[in-house]
Amino acid sequence: MEGMTKAQVDKAESRDFALGGKPMRPRDAATLILLDRQAGDFQVLMGRRHARHAFMPGKFVFPGGRTDPADSRIPVVENLHPAEEAKLVGSGARASRTRARAIALSAIRETYEEAGLLIGHKGSFSTGRTDWQGFVEHGVHPSLEALRFIARAITPPGRVRRFDTRFLAAWRSDVAVSLEGGGPTNELEELVWLPIGEAKQADIPAITRTVLEELERRLERDPQLRPGGEVPFYRMLRNRFVREFL
Template identity: 70%
Template sequence: MAGMSRAEVDHVEGRDAALGAGPSRPRDAATLILLDRSKGQVRVLMGRRHMRHAFMPGKFVFPGGRTDPTDGRIKVADALHPLEEEKLARPRISRTRARAIAMSAIRETYEEAGLLIGKMGDFKTSKPDWQGFVQNGVCPTLTPLRFIARAITPPGRVRRYDTRFLAAFRDDVAVELPEGGPTDELEEIMWLSVAEALSADIPGITRTVLVDLEQRLENDPDLSPGGPVPFYYLRGSRFQRDLL
């Protein structure tokens, strides 16, 4: 999508999100690209959004959603790798806010897919959204997360998000709930090869990030900390791609 004009982006994303007057300031959000290497090829976890949603209805997406600032105060087994935390905090956000963004990706993956990333052990919190971790004895961990991309929804959308795309491997999942997560945000949750995911009905920015991730995995299959992070946003009349 980099280099597209605003009109071209509106045309592509007009099928993904409701156009119209919306908030001038995008809300923080996070999504998690969970990778499975167990069958000789990389597969990604995706699910289809319900058609009732105003934002990307019917599209295949990664688990994710809006950041809750209180997520930054949840106890963790291990913190973010310093190189990842430093990039998430760019250009001018606090480390606490960066941590909340990362934690929201873990929470949303539990809520939407029933996958709990963490370590088995004692975990207590009164926060309702984290009771699945309490009940299953999983303490969330941030160390496995890798910052893959950032994208800000262009103006002129009913909903706008400043989304951080994070990645982790299926090996980092401590518990997989057979009944899935407690919400119905996603349906038809499945593991797809990258090629299958790129052929699915996915949003334009998801396609762009997947291509970036595929190229990064070719050069760095273990996703070493501190790797390059593409940042997509609209500047003037053009969609830009910078590196963080």
């Protein structure tokens, strides 16, 4: 998608997003790419969005959703790695450590809600927040230390919804509890683990395919996903879809 004009991007994404709508400011969003090593290959967890959704209906996506600023107040057993926090803090005009923490914790919460996977460490955990009670009930204390910042992308103008999305990654081994029935919101169906090569060929949004290609190249250079790696940033600038690095 890099270098495409807005008209070209609109055409490429016409099946992914509802076009039109009034000008709007992108909302913060967080997505989590769960990775697993199988037989020398890397797999990612994806789920299909229900066809009734206005945003990317029927598409295979990673768990994620809009950031809730209140998530920043959730206690964690381990914080973001300093190199990852610095990348997140420096990734926007309104960025701050509190905002970076909210983005990271929202990715963990959404992964529980949509996929039934609780990331953290087994142990006592307490909070009054209603949307974190699954972690309380299953005895999982959220942890941010394993998260890696993979990519950032801002939905181009002219969509009915726009998001400033941070794509984070973690390993399947970072999941403390996996609920057999999936997440409580039922927003994703057909949860599947796919090799990255197969995932790129699935019915996925164009930006998801671009992020998977970036992730594949990064894993070739650094299969351990060490902290502080280069983070591509995609956005529309002067009528061109550009890639910068954070």
